[in-house]
Amino acid sequence: MFASMYDSIKDALNSAWNVLLSITPIDIVDMVLLTYLVYLFIKLMRETRAGQLIKGIILFIIAYLISKNIGLKAITYIIDRMLDIGLVALIVMFQPELRRALEKVGRTQLGVRLFGLGETVDEVTSKWSHAINAICDSCAELSSTCTGALIVIERQTKLGEQIDTGTVMHAAPSKELFGNIFYPKTPLHDGAVIMRDGEILAAACFLPKPSKEELINKKLGSRHRAAIGMSEVSDAIVVVVSEETGQISVAENGVLVRDYTKDKLKQHLMEQILPNPSDSWSRKPRKNPFRREKLAKGGDGK
Template sequence: MFHSSPQAVLDAFLSVVATFKPIDVIDVLILTGVIYLLLKLIRETRAGQLVKGIIFLVAGYFISKALDLKVVSYLLQKTLSMGVLAIIILFQPELRRALEKAGRSKFGIRLFGLGINSNEMKEKWTPAIDAICDSCVELSASCTGALIVVERQVRLGEQIETGTILNATPSKEVFGNIFYPKTPLHDGAVIMRDGIILAASCFLPKPAKDALINKKLGSRHRAAIGMSENSDAIVIVVSEETGQISVAINGELTRDYTRDKLRLLLEDQILNDKTEISIGKKKLFSSRSERRKKEK
């Protein structure tokens, strides 16, 4: 067993503090930030349970060493020696999502020079936004199901390959023909890039927490949530049962959109790209409250 007096612990602590340098502060802050991001990443996911298992093994190793259990400590040591490789394999989906999120952050976009200027964005997307809003209202009135994905920084090549390439200029007539129930392209999602309907009848990924999603939501809404979890895309859904218009961003679904609300959201998210959606508080977007303050 290990025996340490309070004075010995204090002396060890003071010796560490005495050798502490300013660069060590940066070192500790970076390590703290990495640990925080990892904990935030694995919280409420399958990885969280795996981390608990690893902590259990580490604790078992130190206890077996303290009790001088040679066989147990040997086996645990060999198991932990492969820990880094095991973590990479087991946490592959979570690590991939973390790296994708870092790459599509504003810092990552600016660092690698991605994106186009605001004038080009407005020129490409203003007529497209009008077409999306007009189409969704018309499809909503006839309770015609629709699923429209607006691609942003994260390219959706994997999903585009599952569909049919169109390269069509968006309009309510084109959307109406695509989502008409008796056409071959209606079953799937439309993916838009640079203000153009790039592909139709595309398959989207399932949500990570499918079991936790409201059972009343259909396959289109689930696909919308899944796509928004795996990318920074804006996904618009029209329900064929109720005609309700919904939008999924960052894995969160907001509902009951009118034409004006949908237009304002798309303009803020695509042209300005500076707002966030809050489901719990029923906020559509932060800039709307700012506009109200200015109006007052």
């Protein structure tokens, strides 16, 4: 008996060794890509409602196999017809998740958006430096009076869908203008300001809700929730001033970091938005136009 077991193990090891010897570099690349896709699929199931849907699909398939084996023809026929349209049903059910995944792919550095085609680094830096100073000055003043504010800084992802919900302005940013927009009794205060190319493009814009709103801290108001939702579906930087506490927060990539001071906010925006002086905007886009800094510890994504 032990001899036969030894021979079986030996044959299995020989077969595995022969398979390893036959692997080519293309096969390795294929396996790495497949592993990464499986990882993304598992992550999708864990972080979204997809996990519950997958469980339901598995139960559906099990019910189909059981009914087919024991001869339940009517049930088998119905499930079989439902499985025929399974791909379309999955696309419909996973539409929000698929949209976010494709938007993230589209925000890769393969298609970098230039702040201003043909503009020099000095021109872009001057334009955004003025805008950042206006944002920080206004946030500090609004914070001191506990006046709520919501400012979206557009980057690579175009926000035309949100801009269409508000009032287009095309105005140069200033502390006074931000103060007028967010003053509680003005028509434009209820909504977000969207900035593009260093100017206030639109005000009173409505932003999307976060994907997992039920998991967000109940103490956070509608502005903070809108900021998280906007940062989930785009690469925008969203600055929030709390109406309750005057606290300044920043949302990026679905994460909200709180307790920003004026100086800390200015430093963060300059690092994230201003172009690298060593780049030549007139020749070709640089490989990484925005240095991704790790969000400050102590913030929460609720």
